[in-house]
Amino acid sequence: MATTTYLAASTRALAEEMERDPSVWALGEDLGRGGVFGQYKGLQARFGAARIADTPISEACIMGAAVGAAMAGTRPVVEMRFSDFALCATDELVNQAAKARFMFGGQATVPLVARQPIGMWRSSAAQHSQSLEAWYAHVPGLVVVAPATPADNLGLLKSAIRADDPVVYLEHKDLWAAEGDVPDGEHLVPLGVADVARAGRDVTIVTWSAMRRTSLAATETLAGEGVEAEVIDLRTLWPWDRDAVLASVERTGRLLVVHEAVTVAGFGAEIAAFVAEHLHHRLRAPVRRLGAPRIPIAYAPPLENAARVTPDAIAAAARAMLAPAAARAS
Amino acid sequence: MATTTYLAASTRALAEEMERDPSVWALGEDLGRGGVFGQYKGLQARFGAARIADTPISEACIMGAAVGAAMAGTRPVVEMRFSDFALCATDELVNQAAKARFMFGGQATVPLVARQPIGMWRSSAAQHSQSLEAWYAHVPGLVVVAPATPADNLGLLKSAIRADDPVVYLEHKDLWAAEGDVPDGEHLVPLGVADVARAGRDVTIVTWSAMRRTSLAATETLAGEGVEAEVIDLRTLWPWDRDAVLASVERTGRLLVVHEAVTVAGFGAEIAAFVAEHLHHRLRAPVRRLGAPRIPIAYAPPLENAARVTPDAIAAAARAMLAPAAARAS
Amino acid sequence: MSPASDEARPPARNLDRERLTAHLDTMWRIRAFEEAALRGLSEGLVRGAIHPSIGQEAVAAAVCLNLARSDLILSTHRGHGHTLAKGADARAMMRELLGRAGGTCGGKGGSMHIADFSVGMLGANGVVGANIPIAVGAAHAVALRGGPEIVACFFGDGAINRGPFLEGLNWAKIFRLPVLFVCEDNAWSATTRTADLTAGEGAAARARSLGIPAQILDGNDAIGLDAAARDAIAAVRAGEGPRLLHVRTYRMTGHTAADAAGYRDAAEVEAWRARDPIARLAAALAEAGVDPARLEASRTEAAAEMADVLDDARAAPWPDLAAAFADVQDVGDPAERAY
């Protein structure tokens, strides 16, 4: 065990996989200088400019080339810099990467990882702050991963690189500096398996990415009030760990989904709908979602905060679900 | 009243708005020859090549230019040919059109209509068959419209053109030839207001686009069995008519959402989650969604059909919700 | 459209008759395949759109017959010719167009997504220009592992107005990748004249502005194309980086089989019909002394083969329903657990 950052964990993951498999390479802008957040630091010196490739500002070609390179037998790790810029490569990701294997009747796989840093950071405004995981979960062919801890960023990135599917890999910009313990040896986290970040009996909070931390903060407050919330960090959004969520909600009778993205048509809708479909009669309170209002993210800090889900909001929502009234009125 | 097609209704809508407002114009590929489905037929002869503009195969620039032209005081109607090709213009639609008004603090509006024909038609395979309305509903700044009838295509397209917001306007390829009555005079349908396509007391089917027709077909079967289903055609997905849906489900106690798109993270999840949040205690059966499995759409007709929601499937789902067991088990 | 001023000069008459007769065979096979597909369409057997390349066969033949089997190609919506010329099985191709079991893609792709990875054909594409970055990436993979293969990427004159054309060519040049870009300039983008949509001189001029050597060629001159393709492929294989062939040709049908193409001038169509690449090559071979019976057999055998191929496809079963849920993905496979 050693303490490391979410950022350093990702660097280690990529380095380990590049060491292990010569067909793994990375491509994106400014990777030679370490990448825009430093997540590629030292890798070009270690693996050379061919395998840590500096590309033009050509997101469509970065993603499209990765599709071709993946079909031709390599395992590209694509860096999109900000998930917002991946919108310059949507055709390549959604019409090409996600569909090629199926359209060609299984003749090819497309083992690429599309790293797309998501989320609000600090005054980054509407074009550098989005979280669009719900989009990718909706697209057949794609795997969607959103790690929340250093250990998971290590273990999930490694698994993503080894997967034969195109994986949309969403690191959160506000987590780069987050610290945590990671195992020393080989550490793989399986795709599609949730992590119970905190056990509890009263309400199940399902979350992912930076909202794991925010949700855990809320549980402290709640615990002080005698409310024991369970926090499930999904880690992978497609396939999401339905068994883990259903099992927990069956126990607690209450589901609160918390995510940073816009609530409307966010991935929380999928989870809430699924649980409502499958556990309606076990619910002791209506399912509930907490996410951002349907507004672009503003630059000014107080306005930016209007789009943030806070520990207080989470605690308040959980509290309301536990109030006796919740079981009756709606 | 006159009988017309969904296609002709759209031609009429655009012609009327171009007649009424000289700042309205249309741009896209092959519009001069009538557009790929004939929806622009005769318009270039009538309004000239400047206002019915034939563009290069440059979806990014078509959408981006429309953003600039909208901010500079015109009302462009963008033709994307197939909604799948709009993925070549995602940055322009989502990062630019949707956010400009907000980012610039209200200095500009972006009154554009992005027409994106959606849906399965016949053996069009994975890159010409998608329905991604859920994506656009998730994006602050966008209005999302999906008309199902000739009258609505007339009245909603006119309203979309008059709106000061960017409107994603999703016509369904399989509806072009559909016939229906349309009023003779000026006919506007307000954005955001659902249409009760059929009244019923037993179950509320919420749907839109081509699934209106499929759902209505299912209600015939159900009626024969004594089940009276209400069919609500949302018509606009953002803002969707929550009042109409809540009022109906309050009466019927049962919600079935039916859409052609993939179920996972489809817009049905939003509706089901919202209703489960707000009407949990009024529900006489769990909410239920019917959509496509999470598979790309195949070319071969029998495989393509595997992704289709059928009247039978809808009737079966409704029937199951009415079975006494539905109110108990989950 | 008159022939381009700087098209390749007619080749000398000392033809490699055997080699070019093979080209003729391929061209006839492409034409016969597409004519059979059109019959299949009119019979309601082909359910999706098809984009015939009738009139453009020389380009596919010249490029693909100069490639090795291990070389790779990326194609467009108008890709039957490329696929067949690269060596795909006509039977599997026709089954694909009919959406039947045994199709190259198991019936899941159809004409617009036809592919045969076993012969290096990495896919047609339904999105204009999207195949360019994919081709460049395939070449990048080849370069990374130091393979001897090259990648040929076909696209139309309309595709050069899409961003990926610029991004892909720029990429290929700076990474010095083994890609041969082939612009099949048939003067039309669906129903619109490409010249009206295109600034400057087109594909070759744009390639040259990126430092990519480019040639403008007569796409209906099979002999000249063969020589040019051979040279360009040799240069690319020698590690000189990407090249572009800007080939002027014409599609004799509408954009899709359903398009009557009434928007074109009859005189324009007739002028190009007179330049039919198959007839021209056949005439040149006859003049060079190839047995007329051999030339006639080239046509009739192709026709007979493709009639069989259509019959085979017509009789083939539909794919198993399970195929709709297969090959989506490994992780979160929809077949694994119904949602």
Place this chain on the structure above:
Amino acid sequence: MSPASDEARPPARNLDRERLTAHLDTMWRIRAFEEAALRGLSEGLVRGAIHPSIGQEAVAAAVCLNLARSDLILSTHRGHGHTLAKGADARAMMRELLGRAGGTCGGKGGSMHIADFSVGMLGANGVVGANIPIAVGAAHAVALRGGPEIVACFFGDGAINRGPFLEGLNWAKIFRLPVLFVCEDNAWSATTRTADLTAGEGAAARARSLGIPAQILDGNDAIGLDAAARDAIAAVRAGEGPRLLHVRTYRMTGHTAADAAGYRDAAEVEAWRARDPIARLAAALAEAGVDPARLEASRTEAAAEMADVLDDARAAPWPDLAAAFADVQDVGDPAERAY
């Protein structure tokens, strides 16, 4: 980076002193504004990223001062200079950078989305190259209504490798739109040397391949730029269609204010520092007989103005919380009804 071989020749010495002194004033104001912004950043007042244009001021001044107020511009992430030169209020701009009430965008956009529609500045952009199609579309709107305005569109050397560059230039040319494209070639794309990412000779060569007249200019020569911009703008306004200025310059800071730019050669930086566009223009004006006190006042007044501007912004209130929910959309307005 040595100056381009075909840069404009040094101008004759019969300067329009008044005109060029105004340019100097603008350049000093841009520099002082950005230096104040950097102070604001180091004090923690500016919370988002800023991309200074220090060293590139001559381009903004030359282009914008040759435009009419009713002309339109589209800018980049490095857009303070363009915005100020086009006539935006420095106070409102600084408030925007600090995210305060009274900012040009009400504090909602910040540096990367700065805009002032009242002076024809239709926005900076956080997405490299995305402003090009928008500029083209604004020009399309002008053309549709037959207005006299033109549109200037700024972008960096890195942006020319994005697809929208091709799509936008092609579009402007075929529709013969009144657009002046201005490529501010500072030799760097964030932390990577653009030359390593760019095939061919760059912006001017690519524009020419599209039939768009293009000039390569010394971006640190305010006098030459002024003349070139004036001519190009006149041609565009006369309806000759789009033009492109490929302007070679240098940013003296890192990519963002947070970037120490250690990846650059000290000699390269020093060579460009010696070519500082403000110092060069001031020297030329002094040589042409402009009163040294006037030249000194140009600098000191700008500095004083921008110190005030920063103080004003510092004291300004945050925007009202309601602004977070305003100006999203009319139909389905989130402020109307909470979800």
